[in-house]
Amino acid sequence: xxxxxxxxxxxxxxxxxxxxxxxxxHGFELPxxxxxxxxxxxxxxxxxxLFDVSHMGFFEFRGKDxxxxxxxxxxxxxxxxxxxxxxxxxxxxxxxxxxxxxxxxVDTQTRVLGVPNASMIxxxxxxxxxxxxxxxxxxxxxxxxxxxxxxxxxxxSSSILKHVLGEVNNxxxxxxxxxxxxxxxxxxxxxxxxxxGEKGVEIFIPDEQSAKLWDxxxxxxxxxxxxxxxxxxxxxxxxxxxxxxxxWPGLGLDPDVELPEGFLARNSAETNVPFGLNLDHDFxxxxxxxxxxxxxxxxxxxxxxxxxxxxRPGHLVLDGPNDNASxxxxxxxxxxxxxxxxxxxxxxxxDDVVLGQDLxxxxxxxxxxxxxxxxxxxx
Amino acid sequence: MSEVxxxxxxxxxxxxxxxxxxxxxxxxxDYAQNALTDVVWVExxxxxxxxxxxxxxxxxxxxxxxxxxxxxxxxxxxxxxEDLEDAPETINTDPYxxxxxxxxxxxxxxxxxxxxxxxxxxSLVEE
Numbered sequence: 001x002x003x004x005x006x007x008x009x010x011x012x013x014x015x016x017x018x019x020x021x022x023x024x025x026h027g028f029e030l031p032x033x034x035x036x037x038x039x040x041x042x043x044x045x046x047x048x049x050l051f052d053v054s055h056m057g058f059f060e061f062r063g064k065d066x067x068x069x070x071x072x073x074x075x076x077x078x079x080x081x082x083x084x085x086x087x088x089x090x091x092x093x094x095x096x097x098x099x100x101x102x103x104x105x106v107d108t109q110t111r112v113l114g115v116p117n118a119s120m121i122x123x124x125x126x127x128x129x130x131x132x133x134x135x136x137x138x139x140x141x142x143x144x145x146x147x148x149x150x151x152x153x154x155x156x157s158s159s160i161l162k163h164v165l166g167e168v169n170n171x172x173x174x175x176x177x178x179x180x181x182x183x184x185x186x187x188x189x190x191x192x193x194x195x196x197g198e199k200g201v202e203i204f205i206p207d208e209q210s211a212k213l214w215d216x217x218x219x220x221x222x223x224x225x226x227x228x229x230x231x232x233x234x235x236x237x238x239x240x241x242x243x244x245x246x247x248w249p250g251l252g253l254d255p256d257v258e259l260p261e262g263f264l265a266r267n268s269a270e271t272n273v274p275f276g277l278n279l280d281h282d283f284x285x286x287x288x289x290x291x292x293x294x295x296x297x298x299x300x301x302x303x304x305x306x307x308x309x310x311x312r313p314g315h316l317v318l319d320g321p322n323d324n325a326s327x328x329x330x331x332x333x334x335x336x337x338x339x340x341x342x343x344x345x346x347x348x349x350x351d352d353v354v355l356g357q358d359l360x361x362x363x364x365x366x367x368x369x370x371x372x373x374x375x376x377x378x379x
Numbered sequence: 380m381s382e383v384x385x386x387x388x389x390x391x392x393x394x395x396x397x398x399x400x401x402x403x404x405x406x407x408x409d410y411a412q413n414a415l416t417d418v419v420w421v422e423x424x425x426x427x428x429x430x431x432x433x434x435x436x437x438x439x440x441x442x443x444x445x446x447x448x449x450x451x452x453x454x455x456x457x458x459x460x461e462d463l464e465d466a467p468e469t470i471n472t473d474p475y476x477x478x479x480x481x482x483x484x485x486x487x488x489x490x491x492x493x494x495x496x497x498x499x500x501x502s503l504v505e506e
Binding site: 032033036037038039041228231232307308309310312335336338342364366367 | 416417419420422438440441442443445464
């Protein structure tokens, strides 16, 4: 535990040694950057990035029918998942609003691991428990407290991983396994997932092993990257950020920025995210998703066509540059893209628009920047 | 350790002021540029605009955040550093030189007395 009730991860000292700028991130003391967001972002795209994401949760689900149960509560079709396969899913409430998005890893047909977002751990714990089958056939364990999560991402991640944990642990994209015996003596779970859009893995290990693994990865060339670049990396790939691009109304929280009432209460169809939604099975909230499939506001990518202040969450999106222009939506995520020479990029829910259309973002009280709707990912 | 040159006037909001005759040049300090890291955009004030002390009149944007720049004193903006529009990173590389933001006339020199000298600013950022 750090100052003011903040939680320090097992890697806190490692971050300080590396010169990290530490911030309060959902109650955790975590590095926002070590050198600069720009440099770390490009390191991850071009070489490697090493992230401490121990603030995220880690749940274990066991039971004979665990996959068919998951199928009834989530948007992903888990029924046909083989052992050692991962998948992305949304969990919706009965009205269709996304509660959280998560990656699930199928270890065996009776054991599944899931990673809730940091700020949603207790909410998802309660929600899963309230939706368990009444016969007690499925058990959940919260492994978050003593688990460190290290993400190794980027084009060089595979060679670094092979060097540190051996070829046997070099899992490919969306594959997963128990960590196999290795020279370092690291034990736990590894999966070919991440939040950067690059090749890479997320490694789940006991806290007491995390410093050893972190050092070994750094000594083999992995470059520490803070949460600032983690956000710009996911922005460029058009990935949703829980709490910012959708916010479950059941939390009773206001968004961090000013938006119309209920603006972030969204279903999976509205997010337009091209994976994780399978309509061939029934799941909680499906009716609302079906209604939104072909109409209504959708989450789109916007790329700025002129220099100026960058689009940021809460900025208005309009259909023209003049005073009589109409509002078509709002930005939920945005900023300068490090990979695109700092061109402004944004994601936002927009009404009745088409790819390639010109729009304008009010990026400051004095400036309206022309942008076009593009298909994500941006890079 | 941040650079805090002697002979400049400083604000608690991490701006520096160079007084020459009845005109000041304004920029952000080495400490501020270091805390922001990569500056990606500077929104300059308009030449000719009259501002009051502590009024937000410009902004400096880094990859992750936007920071307002407040007029350190009341006066009229007489010149802005348009080079920053093409090379905002100059604020990182030369905050006290080529990275200046704007020039202003001084209406009331007394307002400058309320600000910090180098020693006072140095102790502020070293706290």
